[in-house]
Amino acid sequence: MDIYESLNRILVDIFNDILDIERKALITDEFSDISVNDMHIIEAVGIKEPQTMGQISRYLGVTMGTLTTGLNGLVKKEYVVRYRSDKDRRVVYATLTEKGIAAYFHHQNFHKKMIEKVMEDLQPGEAEVLIRTFDRLEQFFKSYDN
Numbered sequence: 364m365d366i367y368e369s370l371n372r373i374l375v376d377i378f379n380d381i382l383d384i385e386r387k388a389l390i391t392d393e394f395s396d397i398s399v400n401d402m403h404i405i406e407a408v409g410i411k412e413p414q415t416m417g418q419i420s421r422y423l424g425v426t427m428g429t430l431t432t433g434l435n436g437l438v439k440k441e442y443v444v445r446y447r448s449d450k451d452r453r454v455v456y457a458t459l460t461e462k463g464i465a466a467y468f469h470h471q472n473f474h475k476k477m478i479e480k481v482m483e484d485l486q487p488g489e490a491e492v493l494i495r496t497f498d499r500l501e502q503f504f505k506s507y508d509n
Contacts, residue, residue, distance in 0.1 A: 388473045404433045413456035
């Protein structure tokens with residue numbers, strides 16, 4: 364197998380594995396009522412100051428309609444609350460409930476373990492090479508339009 368075939372196989376396998384493993388790791392008995400997409404919305408809402416709907420939709424790269432649909436489900440399941448700004452009633456904020464914060468930290472823990480595993484055997488300088496490589500891959504995905 365040449366380098367091209369090896370890299371292609373690895374990238375395809377990693378992409379598929381991440382989706383499957385993340386679903387299995389994140390959607391436990393405690394969080395069985397939400398999806399991985401829901402978990403990513405929870406991550407975007409975050410635990411810092413409340414986020415506006417616009418900030419969240421830009422972070423996720425989704426339309427406001429898609430975000431509203433996702434947030435409606437999370438509000439009903441009591442992971443997120445929404446409220447209007449006192450200063451400008453057109454601005455809607457979202458923030459996590461205690462249940463949402465628990466899901467947020469569950470998700471963060473999965474990512475922390477993943478990064479620790481990737482980093483555990485790297486020699487000095489290899490992490491920087493890995494970051495540059497993944498940055499190039501990310502740039503390719505963002506610029507790709509057939």
